[in-house]
Amino acid sequence: MLKTFKKGGVHPHENKLSADKQVQMLPPPLKVYIPLGQSLGAPARPLVDKGAEVKTGQLIAKGESFISANVHSSVSGKVVKIDDITDTSGYRRKAVFIETAGDDWIDTIDRSQTIVRECKLSQQEIIRKINEMGIVGLGGATFPSHVKLSVPEGKKAQTLIINGVECEPYLTADHRLMLERGEEILVGITILMKALGVNKAVIGIENNKPDAIAHMQKLAADFKGIDIVALKVKYPQGAEKQLIKAVTGREVPSQKLPIEVGCVVNNVGTAFAVYEAVQKNKPLFERVVTVTGKNVASPSNFLVRIGTPVADLIEKAGGVPENTGKIISGGPMMGKALNSTEIPVVKGTSGILLFPESDSKRVKVQPCIRCAKCVSACPMGLEPYLLEREVNAALWDEAETDRVMDCMECGSCQFTCPSGRPLLDYLRLGKNKVGQIIRSRTK
Amino acid sequence: MQLLTISGSPHVHGDQSVKKIMWGVVVALIPAMLVSFWYFGLGALLSICVAVATCITVEYLVAKFILKQEPSISDGSAIITGILLAFNVPSNLPWWELVIGSVFAIAVVKMSFGGLGKNPFNPALAGRVFMLISFPVDMTSWPLPVQNRMVIVDALTGPTALGTLSEGIKNGETVSQLASKLPDYTHLMMGNIGGSLGEVSAIALLIGGIYMIWRKIISWHIPVSYLLTVFLFTGLLWLINPERYIDPVFHLLAGGLILGAVFMATDMVTSPMTTKGMLIFGLGCGLLTVLIRVWGSYPEGVSFAILIMNAVTPLLNKYIKPVRFGEKVKA
Ligand code: SF4
Ligand code: SF4
Numbered sequence: 001m002l003k004t005f006k007k008g009g010v011h012p013h014e015n016k017l018s019a020d021k022q023v024q025m026l027p028p029p030l031k032v033y034i035p036l037g038q039s040l041g042a043p044a045r046p047l048v049d050k051g052a053e054v055k056t057g058q059l060i061a062k063g064e065s066f067i068s069a070n071v072h073s074s075v076s077g078k079v080v081k082i083d084d085i086t087d088t089s090g091y092r093r094k095a096v097f098i099e100t101a102g103d104d105w106i107d108t109i110d111r112s113q114t115i116v117r118e119c120k121l122s123q124q125e126i127i128r129k130i131n132e133m134g135i136v137g138l139g140g141a142t143f144p145s146h147v148k149l150s151v152p153e154g155k156k157a158q159t160l161i162i163n164g165v166e167c168e169p170y171l172t173a174d175h176r177l178m179l180e181r182g183e184e185i186l187v188g189i190t191i192l193m194k195a196l197g198v199n200k201a202v203i204g205i206e207n208n209k210p211d212a213i214a215h216m217q218k219l220a221a222d223f224k225g226i227d228i229v230a231l232k233v234k235y236p237q238g239a240e241k242q243l244i245k246a247v248t249g250r251e252v253p254s255q256k257l258p259i260e261v262g263c264v265v266n267n268v269g270t271a272f273a274v275y276e277a278v279q280k281n282k283p284l285f286e287r288v289v290t291v292t293g294k295n296v297a298s299p300s301n302f303l304v305r306i307g308t309p310v311a312d313l314i315e316k317a318g319g320v321p322e323n324t325g326k327i328i329s330g331g332p333m334m335g336k337a338l339n340s341t342e343i344p345v346v347k348g349t350s351g352i353l354l355f356p357e358s359d360s361k362r363v364k365v366q367p368c369i370r371c372a373k374c375v376s377a378c379p380m381g382l383e384p385y386l387l388e389r390e391v392n393a394a395l396w397d398e399a400e401t402d403r404v405m406d407c408m409e410c411g412s413c414q415f416t417c418p419s420g421r422p423l424l425d426y427l428r429l430g431k432n433k434v435g436q437i438i439r440s441r442t443k
Numbered sequence: 444m445q446l447l448t449i450s451g452s453p454h455v456h457g458d459q460s461v462k463k464i465m466w467g468v469v470v471a472l473i474p475a476m477l478v479s480f481w482y483f484g485l486g487a488l489l490s491i492c493v494a495v496a497t498c499i500t501v502e503y504l505v506a507k508f509i510l511k512q513e514p515s516i517s518d519g520s521a522i523i524t525g526i527l528l529a530f531n532v533p534s535n536l537p538w539w540e541l542v543i544g545s546v547f548a549i550a551v552v553k554m555s556f557g558g559l560g561k562n563p564f565n566p567a568l569a570g571r572v573f574m575l576i577s578f579p580v581d582m583t584s585w586p587l588p589v590q591n592r593m594v595i596v597d598a599l600t601g602p603t604a605l606g607t608l609s610e611g612i613k614n615g616e617t618v619s620q621l622a623s624k625l626p627d628y629t630h631l632m633m634g635n636i637g638g639s640l641g642e643v644s645a646i647a648l649l650i651g652g653i654y655m656i657w658r659k660i661i662s663w664h665i666p667v668s669y670l671l672t673v674f675l676f677t678g679l680l681w682l683i684n685p686e687r688y689i690d691p692v693f694h695l696l697a698g699g700l701i702l703g704a705v706f707m708a709t710d711m712v713t714s715p716m717t718t719k720g721m722l723i724f725g726l727g728c729g730l731l732t733v734l735i736r737v738w739g740s741y742p743e744g745v746s747f748a749i750l751i752m753n754a755v756t757p758l759l760n761k762y763i764k765p766v767r768f769g770e771k772v773k774a
Contacts, residue, residue, distance in 0.1 A: 007768055012455055090449075169455065241768065253769040326448045332455040339449055359455070360448040366461050366518070367560040371711040373459065376662075376718070381767040383716060386760075403767060411453030418459040419560075425451050 032307030041067030168331025325360030465519030495525030530641025672729025
């Protein structure tokens with residue numbers, strides 16, 4: 001029997017249209033908009049001014065608080081301005097606008113293709129390097145990696161879990177990366193293991209990627225302490241707590257971090273970025289992005305410079321199909337709908353989805369028929385139907401007792417609701433309000 | 444480029460809808476409908492049509508003119524109520540009594556609470572009990588399976604198996620003395636017995652139940668815990684005194700138990716939301732059913748048992764919570 005997490009979960013259609021498409025390297029775009037805040041935490045402080053000449057890989061903004069990440073230029077050229085831009089979240093945020101000229105990399109980066117396996121750096125040096133190179137979690141949450149690797153006092157990491165699940169439908173960036181850069185990922189994992197002081201790592205991969213499982217298994221035979229675990233396909237297995245449960249059988253307690261059960265989770269893309277940062281001195285300024293959709297002419301996986309406008313990627317995949325009604329950054333379950341294609345790719349952009357008009361609208365909302373499907377679908381063991389009512393009636397205390405804050409916004413409940421109720425809209429509102437109340441209490 | 448839709452995640456929806464669920468239930472009821480036609484002839488067909496037509500009409504009128512909602516007949520829930528109501532009455536019941544029962548079920552039990560999803564009690568069951576109280580004689584004279592199914596008969600009537608049993612026990616007869624008057628298991632399985640028109644064939648009902656579980660319309664928890672409780676409880680009584688208490692298989696197959704456990708107790712609107720709650724709900728239904736059947740004044744207790752548990756459901760929802768993720772932490 002394949003492993004998986006026990007409680008809840010759903011099975012959306014996979015639609016991995018671009019699974020066989022090799023990652024294509026895109027040339028630097030004509031212009032980039034590089035947001036200063038691309039990770040969880042505080043935005044970085046810009047180090048360049050209007051008119052400055054920058055090189056590819058040059059540090060252009062410094063993350064100054066603990067939870068914050070450095071930002072590097074992804075092209076060489078001239079800074080046009082530093083101004084607000086609407087990012088994926090829909091908010092206006094500060095970004096560095098650069099006009100590209102050539103592609104002149106800073107010379108500390110090792111651009112050769114040879115794979116460097118050995119890492120002589122110490123634990124502290126690795127973490128410092130990862131911080132320096134602006135590495136964040138590439139699975140979507142964009143948590144700065146150096147923070148994740150700094151195990152808090154009194155806690156001990158035992159197992160490093162690598163997320164190769166890619167449970168969101170459509171997305172194939174991690175899948176391709178495992179097939180094409182498997183060895184680099186494994187070296188990245190050994191570096192992460194060293195940084196954490198653990199001698200065991202497990203890569204969880206869902207069973208719909210048998211080629212990736214076989215490939216990684218073959219390669220991992222060469223590395224000590226790295227296991228591959230094939231997992232049964234179930235959404236949201238890529239969520240940290242669900243992945244830990246699936247792989248180790250342990251449950252992270254409510255409102256606690258994975259380290260509580262001795263685990264640290266990183267995504268395969270992050271492991272690759274760590275490899276490049278530590279072994280090749282390469283800051284995080286490009287990533288693999290899947291561009292796909294049922295009517296997209298050629299669904300593709302691209303290696304893209306951070307800051308590239310989404311429109312450029314869509315153009316490369318054959319342009320916006322005629323009847324497109326929705327463009328999503330990320331996967332269809334947790335991604336964000338975009339209101340324009342002038343939005344830049346950021347470190348957390350895993351995919352761009354183009355939905356035809358017919359798939360863009362929600363289904364008709366009907367009264368709740370108390371079918372309990374949302375309850376059995378919720379991987380956190382919540383009662384979404386009840387939380388909807390409590391939020392609707394502004395019963396914030398009840399919502400808190402019923403653990404609205406445990407909701408990870410995976411969308412399984414709303415996906416499964418036969419009445420098409422917008423459960424997650426209510427849950428987000430509830431989390432927002434209850435979160436405010438909790439914060440005001442501790443003040 | 445045209446305007447882009449902006450909405451929160453998730454951007455995809457599963458393939459379930461209220462319509463699919465309700466029509467799935469209707470499909471699951473087809474085997475039992477065919478059996479009822481086979482044994483009770485046109486009378487059965489007519490009753491089903493009358494009840495369904497009344498339910499749909501009343502729901503439409505109330506929604507449109509009283510609640511001023513958009514009527515949602517196409518969701519199929521009124522049709523289910525109609526079929527189930529007809530299933531719970533004798534096939535020769537005067538049609539106007541069935542109309543009154545249907546009006547009560549939809550207008551009072553369902554729509555007065557606000558319509559689909561808001562009623563605390565199962566409309567078909569409440570309708571049946573209302574009719575039982577209003578027309579006690581007609582509701583308890585059961586036609587026997589007919590020979591010529593193309594005529595509407597009200598000729599031969601007889602008691603149900605449970606009626607015979609409870610009458611006999613009250614008169615001091617023992618189970619073995621009664622045995623010759625009771626139908627055997629094959630008849631109980633197939634439905635060749637007197638009774639409400641949809642309850643007679645255990646097999647047809649179970650086929651419907653398995654279909655619903657397979658289509659994920661219902662979960663197994665309520666029917667299994669309900670039937671198991673009845674089986675164990677009556678089995679215990681039977682072990683204690685087989686002359687006073689009949690065997691558990693008879694209890695499972697006779698009367699409206701399987702109809703109730705598969706189609707009535709599982710009504711999603713009026714049953715609990717968590718699996719633990721469902722198991723308790725089934726247990727409660729089972730205990731009450733046996734208590735009423737064995738010691739109550741009615742020979743059959745399924746309707747009352749389920750209605751009582753419907754009333755307990757809000758409590759179960761309030762106190763029986765799902766196991767939260769991370770609640771029972773294994774070190
Ligand atoms: S979105 Fe929240 S409530 Fe809904 S299934 Fe996911 S965790 Fe549960
Ligand atoms: S899935 Fe939808 S209809 Fe069913 S109980 Fe939850 S909110 Fe109600």
